[in-house]
Amino acid sequence: MLNYIIKRVLWMIPLLIGISLISFFIMHLAPGDITNTEAGFNPKASEESRQKLRELYNLDKPVIVQYGLWMQRMARLDFGQSFASHQKPVFWQTKDAEGNITKGMIQEALPITLLINILGLVITLSLAIPLGIIAARKYTHWQDKSITLFNFIGFSIPGFWLSLLLMYWLGVVNNWLPISGIHSINYDSLDTLGKIKDTLTHLFLPVIIPSVTGLAGITMFVKNGMLDVLHQDYITTARAKGLNEHKVVYTHALRNALLPLITIVGLAIPGLIGGSVIAETIFAIPGMGKLFFDAVLMRDFPVIMGILTIGSALTLLGNLIADIAYAWADPRVRRGVVKG
Amino acid sequence: MNGALFKKALSSRMALAGFIIISLVFLFAMLAPIIAPYDPDDINVKAILLGPSWQHWMGTDGLGRDVLSRMLYGGRISLLVGLVAVGISTAIGIILGAIAGFYRGWVDTLIMRLVDVMLSIPSFFLILAVIAFLTPSIINIMIVIGLTSWMGVTRLVRAEFLSLRGREFVLASQTLGAKDARLIFIHLLPNSLTPIIVSAVLGVAGAVLMESGLSFLGLGVQAPQASWGNILTDGKEYIQFAWWLSLFPGMAILVTVLGYNLLGEGLRDALDPRSDKRV
Numbered sequence: 234m235l236n237y238i239i240k241r242v243l244w245m246i247p248l249l250i251g252i253s254l255i256s257f258f259i260m261h262l263a264p265g266d267i268t269n270t271e272a273g274f275n276p277k278a279s280e281e282s283r284q285k286l287r288e289l290y291n292l293d294k295p296v297i298v299q300y301g302l303w304m305q306r307m308a309r310l311d312f313g314q315s316f317a318s319h320q321k322p323v324f325w326q327t328k329d330a331e332g333n334i335t336k337g338m339i340q341e342a343l344p345i346t347l348l349i350n351i352l353g354l355v356i357t358l359s360l361a362i363p364l365g366i367i368a369a370r371k372y373t374h375w376q377d378k379s380i381t382l383f384n385f386i387g388f389s390i391p392g393f394w395l396s397l398l399l400m401y402w403l404g405v406v407n408n409w410l411p412i413s414g415i416h417s418i419n420y421d422s423l424d425t426l427g428k429i430k431d432t433l434t435h436l437f438l439p440v441i442i443p444s445v446t447g448l449a450g451i452t453m454f455v456k457n458g459m460l461d462v463l464h465q466d467y468i469t470t471a472r473a474k475g476l477n478e479h480k481v482v483y484t485h486a487l488r489n490a491l492l493p494l495i496t497i498v499g500l501a502i503p504g505l506i507g508g509s510v511i512a513e514t515i516f517a518i519p520g521m522g523k524l525f526f527d528a529v530l531m532r533d534f535p536v537i538m539g540i541l542t543i544g545s546a547l548t549l550l551g552n553l554i555a556d557i558a559y560a561w562a563d564p565r566v567r568r569g570v571v572k573g
Numbered sequence: 574m575n576g577a578l579f580k581k582a583l584s585s586r587m588a589l590a591g592f593i594i595i596s597l598v599f600l601f602a603m604l605a606p607i608i609a610p611y612d613p614d615d616i617n618v619k620a621i622l623l624g625p626s627w628q629h630w631m632g633t634d635g636l637g638r639d640v641l642s643r644m645l646y647g648g649r650i651s652l653l654v655g656l657v658a659v660g661i662s663t664a665i666g667i668i669l670g671a672i673a674g675f676y677r678g679w680v681d682t683l684i685m686r687l688v689d690v691m692l693s694i695p696s697f698f699l700i701l702a703v704i705a706f707l708t709p710s711i712i713n714i715m716i717v718i719g720l721t722s723w724m725g726v727t728r729l730v731r732a733e734f735l736s737l738r739g740r741e742f743v744l745a746s747q748t749l750g751a752k753d754a755r756l757i758f759i760h761l762l763p764n765s766l767t768p769i770i771v772s773a774v775l776g777v778a779g780a781v782l783m784e785s786g787l788s789f790l791g792l793g794v795q796a797p798q799a800s801w802g803n804i805l806t807d808g809k810e811y812i813q814f815a816w817w818l819s820l821f822p823g824m825a826i827l828v829t830v831l832g833y834n835l836l837g838e839g840l841r842d843a844l845d846p847r848s849d850k851r852v
Contacts, residue, residue: 251690259702385838389831391782393789394805394823401812401819500692507697511786515809525698526790529705537702545694552693 237560237567245549252545253307256538257300312339312539315528324539338524338536339543345415346513346520349439350505354498356444357451362491364448365455369490370482372460380452387449393511396442400515403438411435413517439516443508447501454497458490492563499555503548581843588839594832598825602648611639613646614797622815632817634807640817644825647799651829654715654794655781661719662780663773666726671757673727674734681731688724696721700783701792709792718780726772733765771841778833785826801826 294302306313312324315338325337368380404412411417415435423431462468463486471481509522517523521540528536560567601608610630617637625632631640673684691699699721707713737743743760751760787793788802789809796803801822808819 247686248690248693251686252693255690255694255699259699259706385831385834386827388834389778389782389827391785391823391826391830393786394819394826397805397809397812397819397823401816405813503693503695504697507695510697510701511790514790525701529701529792532705537705541694541698541702544698548693548695 234560234567238557241553241556245553248549249546252542252549253304254300256541256545257303259541260534260538261296307542312542313535315533315536324543339521339539342519342521342524343543345518346506346509346522349436349512349518349520350443350509352436352440353444353447354501354505356440357447358494358498360444361448361451362455362494364452366459366482366487368452368456369459369463372456377456380456384449384453387446390446392442392446392508393515395445396438396512396515399438399442410437412438415518439512439518442512443505447505450501451494451497454494455490458493459486462486462490492559495555495559495562499552502551503544506544506547585839585843587835588843591832591834591836591839594828595836598648598829598832599652601645602652605642605645605649609639609642609645611642613638613642613799615639615642622811624815625817631821632815634804634815634818635811640804640821643799643804644801644821647794647801647804647822648825648829650711650794650798650800651781651784651802651826654711654718654784654800655777655833657715658718658722658780658784659773659776661716662721662723662776663726663769665719665723667730667762667769669723670727670730671734671762674731675738675753675757675761677735684727685731688727691721691724697783697786700787704787704792709787709795711794711798714784714787714793718783722776722779722783725776726769729768729772730765733768734761737761737764767840767844771837771844774833774837774840778830778837781826781830781833785822 310324312322314322322335322337324339326335326340364380368377371377400412403410411434415432417423417431417435420428420431463482468481468486471485472478476485506521509520510526511522512518513520513522514526521544524536525540527533528540615638617633620629620633620637622635623629623633623637629639629641631644634640634643669684669687673681700717703717703721704713707717738761743756746756746760784793784800785802785805788800789805791803791806794800794803804822805819808815808822811818
């Protein structure tokens with residue numbers, strides 16, 4: 234197991250280098266000097282901030298040297314400071330001479346996005362697994378057909394449109410739920426229970442919408458996995474020796490059918506992080522997605538590069554955890570018999 | 574794909590339903606100049622935010638423009654962006670996948686690591702970052718979506734090539750002295766076409782969704798040019814007063830994407846011989 238983990242971690246190094254190269258390449262995509270783009274789109278960019286940009290990315294040095302210096306700073310997780318938001322540090326808090334702590338932008342935004350996505354994932358899985366099992370057991374019956382129809386709609390519905398409709402119905406017409414932000418104005422005056430309730434009502438729509446749109450893919454996956462497993466010989470054996478159907482499905486088949494789900498959840502991470510842009514923008518949630526979107530609008534390059542890198546690193550980390558979990562759950566993978 | 578396969582594909586009810594939906598959407602979009610009741614860019618200050626009526630079937634927007642007309646013209650943009658973006662990603666995917674699967678060795682390793690790297694970067698972030706450095710326009714949107722969604726096709730083509738490469742008919746042709754190009758284009762590619770077509774059709778669904786999302790955020794198709802996504806931006810703006818601005822464009826996106834998904838999945842089921850076994 235340890236060998237497997239070491240191999241798997243070492244394997245991430247070329248990927249990290251590749252990601253850094255692509256991020257670096259994008260940064261140099263802008264025609265001419267990126268400080269020109271900055272000045273062109275952001276009238277606030279003064280000559281002083283352009284000079285800062287040049288220093289930050291060493292734009293006066295050869296490209297190879299620029300890349301090397303940039304990598305050095307990345308290795309220390311130093312993404313510099315935002316141009317747009319009063320020089321706030323991009324990633325983590327810093328202390329100035331008087332000991333005042335300024336929190337990092339990603340440091341503040343990341344927990345919110347993680348909370349929303351983890352809650353969403355829990356809801357998705359707790360609905361998708363039962364639905365997938367029903368669809369597989371009632372394959373070609375009406376239950377399966379209605380779940381399939383639902384899946385097709387789930388695949389095709391634009392998440393932001395669903396957000397608008399629910400926002401209109403629950404927030405505007407009925408006034409049941411708040412439609413923006415994560416706290417009410419009177420948040421600080423509430424007691425603990427009130428605070429939790431307030432946050433939950435604010436998070437309800439942002440969490441439920443990605444869950445509904447993500448449901449289709451996972452349900453389909455559970456159904457197909459279950460169908461594959463139910464046709465294998467050991468299931469026939471289990472049935473032949475007289476086990477009841479319930480035991481066959483839930484004790485024998487389910488474990489093997491759900492194994493590949495670990496990988497799928499790992500692979501879904503970049504989509505979840507990227508998908509947070511639209512949802513967080515609509516509901517004005519101050520998470521990674523909104524931070525990134527605002528940075529794009531203001532051409533705030535340090536923030537863009539910082540989120541791009543941290544987002545990719547999180548994806549790699551998620552895949553690593555998924556692979557390790559898979560190896561832990563399936564001895565064939567960690568012994569290298571089959572590829573996970 | 575030969576005639577028999579084509580017949581088989583359309584005998585699938587799913588694929589047929591998708592095909593009909595897509596054809597209708599294309600028909601409406603192509604006939605836009607003839608059937609649109611108004612000029613899509615015609616601003617009418619006397620008709621701002623009117624609800625659906627006989628004069629304006631889908632109401633009017635914040636500038637008094639007819640929503641139905643904008644929907645018809647916007648459909649042309651959304652359909653075009655979807656097709657061109659997938660054309661680009663499929664072309665890249667076929668070229669890289671063919672090279673990786675045919676030549677194997679270090680080229681294969683290099684291309685596959687590039688795929689892994691691209692898959693690790695959250696694609697919506699990547700697209701937004703690139704657009705941040707370029708200016709949003711229809712052409713740029715198509716290119717950027719295309720350049721960030723070729724990884725699936727590459728893996729697919731490579732896998733097909735790897736499995737076909739050792740088959741007798743390919744080896745026989747090679748023994749007879751066929752050049753690499755002939756092997757690739759005459760023998761391997763035509764035999765890998767079915768999964769490529771399926772993945773391209775499903776890819777268009779994703780690209781249409783992506784374009785509408787970008788346009789919704791204001792980073793895609795720019796006003797005054799209409800697209801389903803940027804009509805929805807107005808929908809959000811006026812959500813308290815004008816539900817029709819949100820409802821209709823979203824329905825159009827849903828129906829179009831649903832059509833492509835039905836067609837793609839239907840083709841997959843109809844053309845994949847393995848799917849017959851499972852009853």
